[in-house]
Amino acid sequence: MQEGRTVRIDGQRVLGVAEYGDPDGRPVLYFHGGLSSRLDARPTDQACRQKAIKLLSVDRPGIGLSDPMPGRRLLDWPKDIERLLDVLGIETADVIGWSGGAPHALACAAVLPERIGTVVTIGALVPVDKPGRVKEIKLLADRILFPLSRHAPLLAACVMQATRLGGRHMLRRSLLRSLPSAADRALVSSGSLADATDFFFEAMRQGAGGIVADYVVMGAPWGFDPADVSQPVHVVQGAEDDMLPRHRGIELAEALPKGTFHLLEDAGHYAFHRRPAAVLAFLE
Secondary structure (H helix, E strand, O other), X not given: OEEEEEEEOOOOOEEEEEEEEOOOOEEEEEEOOOOOOHHHHHHHHHHHHHOOEXXXXXXXXXXXXXXXXXXXXXXXXXXXXXXXXXXXXXOOEEEEEEOOHHHHHHXXXXXXXXXXXXXXXXXXXXXXXXXXXXXXXXXXHHXXXXXXXXXXXXXXXXXXXXXXXXXXXXXXXXXXXXXXXXXXXXXXXXXXXXXXXXXXXXXXXXXXXXXXXXXXXXXXXXXXXXXXXXXXXEEEEEOOOOXXXXXXXXXXXXXXXXXXXXXXXXXXXXXXXXOHHHHHHHHO
16 A cells, blocks of 8 residues: 555646555556545555555545646546556556546546546546536535535635534544435444545645635536447446436446446445445456
8 A cells, every 4th residue: 555656747747646455466547536535545455455456546636645737627637647657657547436536537538548448437426517417416515515616616615624624523423414325324434533534634635726626627517428438337336325316327327338337235425435346346
């Protein structure tokens, strides 16, 4: 496990990368969720090691150890990932995207068909730029931050800073109150305080600007058509996950030429963290 690495990708900017699993294993990219950072993949370390996978969990710009990128769009991410793969000497890699990381994974697949293999999304965020889509999200923080980040970014940053000042115990209590899935609440309550909260505080390492920018990107039109993704895509949703309506995940799978929808039992929105081996099996 190596959680503090930075990789310079274009002579100026760096990306923060955590490595989990087998150091000599098959490389798989992982893109974190919203309100999060590269550290949210920590609970998957042992399962990745057992599967002989080196999981490369990457901070998005302005989050964790990654330098900001003003004016970032979703389709800028594949360019960063292509440079990262070049620097690391990786020709091709599969990719896993959790929640808000799912659009980033699909963007890479659409833009980099020669570099990205199989894609797995978990609890995928679908396009929310259409009327009424944000209101479908069960997590109150998301329903607040999507419009606020776009229309009042300074106020959105203040909301994030207030959450940070509340401390780790308050954050875990807030998660336990807000997560609708019993499986998710059990995961958050059973682990260490660090494992339950480090990902958020690391996301705020440079302040709230990276998170606010991330919400702007995730809430904007994707800029590509899912029909452009030629690779196999496993759209996975925990059976207890109603953070987004299940039919949205099914619609996403149907829009992908090689998309397949899967329900994972005994799992909620944190399906990869609760059942990592089951998720990694889709890459076999």
